[in-house]
Amino acid sequence: MNATIGPKAAKPRKRASLERREAAQGFMFVLPWIIGFIAFTGGPLLFSLYTSFTNYDFTSKMDFVGLDNYKYMFTQDPLFWVSLKNTLFYVVLMVPLTTLASVTLASLLNQKVPGMRAFRTVYYLPSVLSGVGVYMLWMELLSPDSGIVNVVLGWFGITGPGWLFDPNWTKPAIVFMKMWSVGGGMLMYLAALQGVPEQLYEAAEIDGASPLRRFWHITVPMISPVIFFEVVTTLISGFQIFQEGYVMAADPGTPGSPLNSLMFYNLHMFLKAFQAFQMATPQRWPGSCSQSSSSLRSSTCGYRNIGSTTKEGTDDERCGDSPPGQLFPEPAPARNGQENGRVPCALRRRAAVCGPVLVDDLDLAQIDGRDYAVSAVVFPEAVALP
């Protein structure tokens, strides 16, 4: 180093330039996130805010309309309050229950018992599983007649509810399923519990505190920051519930069924934006789906029309089209499980709606045209299997 030779004034300047270089490198490291924030979070947020005051429909117009959208949402949209209520109901039920369950589970798994590692693994495993596969397993478990949950309840002389087929029980059913996957929160609590000093418990034990008191007066205060973090993240994720309402609907073709009891806020938003005409391109309208290059769109056309069934409609009546202007079908009557396997009807419905799709009830592989319903063509043989 030539700092000893050089004049004293050079030292601060050199440090300043070093600091500047360091700062520049720091910015370089966080730059990807800054770009991502502007492009995928901050920008879209501002765009959302601005568009909420316009009549934007994704294609051409974007005129300022003031508070009209909000007025429509609060006063006219039939499903806004329903979906909000459903979501709130679910969150209010789910957050305390899962928090309680994961804290309890974590304290139980914090005991020093041989084989605890295996237990931890077993309880954690469900939280990495999610998606359609798990929902389908749970639909089977919660099946009103043959599901294992109701069978077990039957052993104790309890007639189990209809779960996903009873509008009053759909949300509790989903909360019940969520209780199964509390492992993620449990792991956070477990890590926090292991950081609680052992002496505190020993001291309390000497003073004669019961296990419950020790838990309440030592464990809970010591892990409260993690509880706070977990409650906040669970709340956020709870308000974002979407997929359960889409996949676990009693009628596979009507998201949110039965009776819109699983119509959550985000599901409502998704359907409005991506399947109804608000913020959708014209080719997604039922009449013109054959021009669309997307098979998914055709299938969603099908979805839109499935709900518009009459209460006592025959199979063919159920296949009828609903007027394009109808955003959301009237709530479909709750049905039992046996009636739901009407695939040919669903296909015929889609064929009727989505253009050149020839569907034979017996031989579903004979579907013609490029623009077919997703389920019809992706899985032709699956439907026709013996």
Place this chain on the structure above:
Amino acid sequence: MQYPPSFFPKQWRFHNYVETWTSVDFTRYTLNTLFISCVGVCAHVLSNSFVAYGFAKIRFPGRSALFTIVLSTMIIPGFVTLIPQYILFSKLHWVGTYLPLTVPGFFGNAFQIFLLRQFYLGIPNDLIEAAKIDGASHFLIWRRIMIPLAQPAIVTIAIMTFTGAWNDFLGSIIYLNNEEHYTLQIALQAFKVSSGLNQWHYLMAGSVIVLVPVVALFFIFQRYFIEGMNISAGTKG
């Protein structure tokens, strides 16, 4: 079907799996999903470990303010930005490709940045000082010191990303509209819609096929997983 169903089947039908697999182009959907998941893992590991290093170990003005913004973005529900993002990607003509599902991964994820930063904070600064004296740049320090030492946390975020991408339903159903590009999750949902609710044996076989890779991955890496999730460990350092 027997009623009520017995717990132990009288007869095992492994053929259900074969029939399910062949009835649908499961091979293609598996490869598609695998592709998205693997690109996602690479993207997230690279970007988040990079950004987290900047937040954990380099001093620069505005660092704590920026990090506060990172944390606050965790609170923003993804659904708020869903529609504008869709519009953005459709203007870029990315809808119908894998780009909307993979590219954002290269720009960091708040929770994973947070997780990795906590882990990095527990790594002693002496190592970085020593490397600096030897003339290493921050980039070299990140690549040669931080990544190897933060292995448990990196494996954790890799698995989180993989399972997240593997189980992703919303993104796939919005952005993929070509049947050839479908992922397992859409395929399974479509399978369910198409076969109704009385083909349970095939539906369950399909579910198991979709779930098995995640379970396998979990058992292979679970040692890292439980270690890396410990966010409070890093704060002690």
